[in-house]
Amino acid sequence: MDILDIQNLHVGFRINDTFYDAVDGVSFTLKNNEILAIVGESGCGKSTLATAIIGLHHEQNARVTGKILFGERNLLECSEEEMNHIRGAEIAMIFQDPLSALNPLMRIGDQIEEALTYHTDYSRDEREEKVLQLLKQVGISKPEQVARQFPHQLSGGMRQRVMIAIAISCKPKIIIADEPTTALDVTIQAQILDLLKELQNETEAGIILITHDLGVVAEMADRVMVMYAGEIIEEAPVQKLFASPKHPYTRLLFNSMPQLHSTNERLNAIEGIVPSLTHLPRTGCRFASRIPWIPKDAHEEQPIFHEISKGHFVKCTCWKYFNFQHESSINR
Amino acid sequence: MSFMQIIDLKVHYPIRGGFFNSIVDWVYAVDGIDMEFEQGKTYGLVGESGCGKSTTGKAIIGLEKITSGKILFEGEDVTKERKSRTSHFHREVQMIFQDSHSSLNPRKRIADILAEPIRNFLNLTPREERKKIDELLAIVGMPGDSKEKFPHEFSGGQKQRINIARALATNPKLIIADEPVSALDLSVQAQVLNFMKDVQKEFGLTYLFISHDLGVVKHMCDYIFIMYKGRFVECGTKQDIYQNPKHLYTKRLLNSIPATTPLGREKRKWARQEFEKMYEKHIHKAFDENGRVYDLIPISDTHYVSASSVKEVV
Structure with a gap:
């Protein structure tokens, strides 16, 4: 209810x-x-x-x-x-x-x-x-x-x-x-x-x-909404979100957690900073400026929610074209 | 070879009260700890x-009076010297604080903030000083025009970089970092930690990394001290602590790290509560009759555990 x-x-x-x-x-x-x-x-x-x-x-x-x-x-x-x-x-x-x-x-x-x-x-x-x-x-x-x-x-x-x-x-x-x-x-x-x-x-x-603590989310939540710059950019049941995050921001966020079992020398940081309130881009995908290696036409002009499986919503279409920066540099 | 030793450091605070504000009791904030620092390593606390x-961090750098104990720096006793502002010791040991905002003077421009340690310790001409500031900003990856800005014009991560730049100004050997990333967001935290590792490699720095976040400590540190009620209960290399924890308190800390997957959380919750019951039941064994945590006993070359006797360590 x-x-x-x-x-x-x-x-x-x-x-x-x-x-x-x-x-x-x-x-x-x-x-x-x-x-x-x-x-x-x-x-x-x-x-x-x-x-x-x-x-x-x-x-x-x-x-x-x-x-x-x-x-x-x-x-x-x-x-x-x-x-x-x-x-x-x-x-x-x-x-x-x-x-x-x-x-x-x-x-x-x-x-x-x-x-x-x-x-x-x-x-x-x-x-x-x-x-x-x-x-x-x-x-x-x-x-x-x-x-x-x-x-x-x-x-x-x-x-x-x-x-x-x-x-x-x-x-x-x-x-x-x-x-x-x-x-x-x-x-x-x-x-x-x-x-x-x-x-x-x-x-x-x-x-x-x-x-802001993904560990707390994993322990507690039934359903998760991820917010970026005033908008919800992804919504999913907790198991789905942790098993297969889709939006670039969510994936980068998961990727930047220090992993207890990993032996990587470097953490994966997200480039740039959250834009301030007065400088927010009000049109287009708001995350675009922080993933500059993704081509411009991958984003929607007016991003809307897409239900990609039951209960799993993602804003914008850029997730389909997204790969991590280090991966994309290998492809090139 | 270690360049700095801390021997039996104690910081006790008096509790005043009663008649004539006399000392009625003591708080044993730090109660007899020993540490050694080697160049290029990161130590977690x-x-x-x-x-x-x-x-502990503040006592080492001289912001806190110490009750007893010694600090040896390159063989010299600096326990008294560390209080004077111009001491050589302060060139070699610097500190980064948790709150990046309140540790920068809001009315000074970045150039003046960075110039302060230079003017105190390095006798440079104004031109050399400007050059040094430009170098420092380049090291921390900030644009050159940030010199003329004020602290409030920067984000939390950038401010923490400025703090690091200021700490680097005198080419120190040891940087004490007191929770440097706990006030930062996850993505920014990663940026700052990566950056701290980069400068460490470049300058051969030693860090004393004070934190409560075991995930971050695991990522950053080579050697870890676990502290409980002013004493060390366990210390050892990263592998010793994370793969082979011996002390009950260390186990509890490791046990309370939130998992990063929602799978099996009911089971984890049950296990956690069972562990908590066990902990309540057995933690009294960690103290001697005076309520002090036992002294450390070596169980391998690098791994020390607090216990009444070697037999107690299972």
């Missing part, structure tokens, strides 16, 4: 009185009990997309157009008051840096209770009980003690657990996790990811997992 | 956050 349906979403930021689209025509759906991963480099628009869904952009500086259908409602047409009831209760978000997302002057227990006070009609005792239950649920062994502590007294992993407890407190239908493990150690990362997955099994929420 | 790996 689709719980979120995004159609042709544009998010533009004002720079010197002109709006530049950081998210440029993105459409996708999210089912319940599904983990949808959005992968991309910094500046590709993945976090902007997430904050647009829960309506965190200010009207003056950002222009959001398109449709975000959540059930019957279009979130872009909701009033601020309606959004306040949706945010936290039906759509929750977990941020990358738990220390700056938590209030440093409030005790952990009060911060979790805040969401319950606002969104539910539990009595005070019920809320307190619920706080302890939530802390236990996210794997904190001494909930009574932690509820009385302040954020700075907890380790990074514990803080992220508290963030997750706040996110799940009102049983949301959608959880948006923006780089939930980037600030954590590898040993803690696995624990937090396992926890998210277990909680999802209980609540059947849909999770949008935003990350 | 791995551990989770808070284990003291950055403190």
Whole structure:
């Protein structure tokens, strides 16, 4: 069942009185009990997309157009008051840096209770009980003690657990996790990811997992979307994407990972840099400038999505002609 | 032959409190480590956050007071000397930091940033200095017109290259790289790592590569130190550590590297949780009665493991 349906979403930021689209025509759906991963480099628009869904952009500086259908409602047409009831209760978000997302002057227990006070009609005792239950649920062994502590007294992993407890407190239908493990150690990362997955099994929420770490994607996702320069350039079920990535960007990205079992002296880097927002090419294949050895006519003039097998979509036609640079130099 | 030795390095921080702000306790950030550096090699220093790996790097270069221990550079004791700004030691040992942006002065142009170590150490005429800056920019593959620009005009990867150029200005022997690529994207990370390898070959540099990313460390390093609670729990060549890990903590670190394929992830998750239970049960054996990690014991020419006795190492 689709719980979120995004159609042709544009998010533009004002720079010197002109709006530049950081998210440029993105459409996708999210089912319940599904983990949808959005992968991309910094500046590709993945976090902007997430904050647009829960309506965190200010009207003056950002222009959001398109449709975000959540059930019957279009979130872009909701009033601020309606959004306040949706945010936290039906759509929750977990941020990358738990220390700056938590209030440093409030005790952990009060911060979790805040969401319950606002969104539910539990009595005070019920809320307190619920706080302890939530802390236990996210794997904190001494909930009574932690509820009385302040954020700075907890380790990074514990803080992220508290963030997750706040996110799940009102049983949301959608959880948006923006780089939930980037600030954590590898040993803690696995624990937090396992926890998210277990909680999802209980609540059947849909999770949008935003990350730049392909390892996290491999462990968690059901479906993956790869973003580049504000656009989705490839979408596929996770097994398909890892077994046979198609778009040049996806293939180059996989290729640039340091492989544990390879003995290659050099890593394969992607030439060039992600173009900045004001210099984005708005027509044609946006990745063309970083694969200059691919002939120009391999790209479409107006790239569209092609379904190359069931559930596997690729933008532009350049993938058919793509080979890695070192291969192409051999052919010549 | 090693050109630099670190002997029993300790960095302890006092915790103050109570009456008259007296010292109530100590944090043993680095608690007795030995290292040796040979020319042209890359040494990895791995551990989770808070284990003291950055403190070690800073203590070596003199940004952190050391409580006890010695640093020998080419046979000379430089433990005291490393604090003075003009010391010869600082020409030979340079550092690259994790955050490429905050380690560049935002109000200085690139030319001035690169000129700083040159002016401090190399007595050049203005013309020679300009030539040197051009050379440095050419080494790191930046266009010549970047001299006149400010740090904010560059991307993260480019800024990290400028940091490397600055570190190279005095032709050092050792560069301490504290998480040089963890703030960078995957594709840029590859560019910077390749580039670090290239300059290493060209100048015969030694790196002390501080990182928590075991994939990157495997790619870059010849010899690896695993750090846990301020002490080394295992050190050895890349092969020793990755193919034949002995200490429980090393195994845990290796075990937590995310796989790069979604196949079999349910099985991996189960294995991971079983391992975690085992780890919880047995990790107390890694400490002696004072709560310190045991001293290192050699088990081969290159491979050292922390244990109470050789018998304990299975």
